[in-house]
Amino acid sequence: MEPKIQPGRPWLGAVITLAITVALLAALMLWRPSALYLWLKALHVIAVIAWMAGMLYLPRLFVYHCEAEPGSKQSETFKVMERRLLRAIINPAMVAAWVVGLWLAWDAGLFRNGWMHAKFALVLAMSAVHGMFVRYVRDFAADRNQRSQRFYRIINEVPTLLMIAIVILVVVKPF
Numbered sequence: 085m086e087p088k089i090q091p092g093r094p095w096l097g098a099v100i101t102l103a104i105t106v107a108l109l110a111a112l113m114l115w116r117p118s119a120l121y122l123w124l125k126a127l128h129v130i131a132v133i134a135w136m137a138g139m140l141y142l143p144r145l146f147v148y149h150c151e152a153e154p155g156s157k158q159s160e161t162f163k164v165m166e167r168r169l170l171r172a173i174i175n176p177a178m179v180a181a182w183v184v185g186l187w188l189a190w191d192a193g194l195f196r197n198g199w200m201h202a203k204f205a206l207v208l209a210m211s212a213v214h215g216m217f218v219r220y221v222r223d224f225a226a227d228r229n230q231r232s233q234r235f236y237r238i239i240n241e242v243p244t245l246l247m248i249a250i251v252i253l254v255v256v257k258p259f
C-alpha cells in the first residue's frame with residue numbers, strides 16, 4: 085500500500101507537549117516532592133535524549149532520501165518517516181527540553197554562570213539546526229531538494245558535535 089502524506093497542523097504536536105509539560109510541572113509543584121529539582125532534571129534529560137535521538141537520525145534519513153528517485157515509492161516512504169519523526173518526536177521533545185531546562189536554570193539561579201551562558205549559546209545553535217532540518221523536510225516533501233548527499237553527510241555531524249560540547253559544559257562546568 086502507498087504511504088499517505090496527511091495534511092496536518094505542524095504545530096499541534098508541539099502545543100500538546102507544551103500543555104503536558106506545563107501540566108506535569110504544575111502537578112510536581114503542587115505535590116512538592118522534597119527532590120523536586122531532581123525530578124525535573126530527570127524530565128529534562130529524558131526530553132533531551134528524545135530530542136537528540138531525532139536530531140541524530142533525521143539527517144541520516146536525508147542522506148538515504150537523496151538516493152531515492154522523486155515520486156518513487158521509496159521517496160514517499162522517506163517523506164512519511166521524516167515528517168513523523170519531526171512532528172511526533174523532535175518538535176515536542178525540543179519544547180519540553182526548553183521549558184524544563186529554563187525552569188531548572190531559573191530555580192537554581194544558574195543564569196549568572198559562565199558554563200550556562202556557553203551552554204545556552206550552543207543550545208540556541210542546536211535549535212537553529214533544528215529549524216534548518218524543518219526546512220529540509222519541507223523541501224523533500226515538495227520534491228524540491230537541491231542539496232547533495234555530501235551536504236547531508238556533513239550536516240549530519242553538527243548535532244553530534246554540539247551535543248558533546250553541551251554535555252561536557254553541563255556536567256564538568258569548566259568555568
Ligand code: HEM
Nearest residue numbers: 129132181182185186188189194207210247250251254255
Ligand atoms: C533547551 C535548552 C536547555 C536548557 C535551558 C538547559 C538547562 C539545563 C539546566 C539548568 C540544567 C541543570 C544543571 C544543574 O543542575 O547543574 C540542565 C541539566 C542537564 N542538561 Fe540541559 N538545558 C537545555 C538543553 C540541553 C541539551 C540540548 C542537552 C544535551 C545535548 C542537555 C543536557 C543536559 C544534561 C545531561 C543535564 C544533567 C547534568 C547533570 O545533572 O550533571 N541540556 N540543563
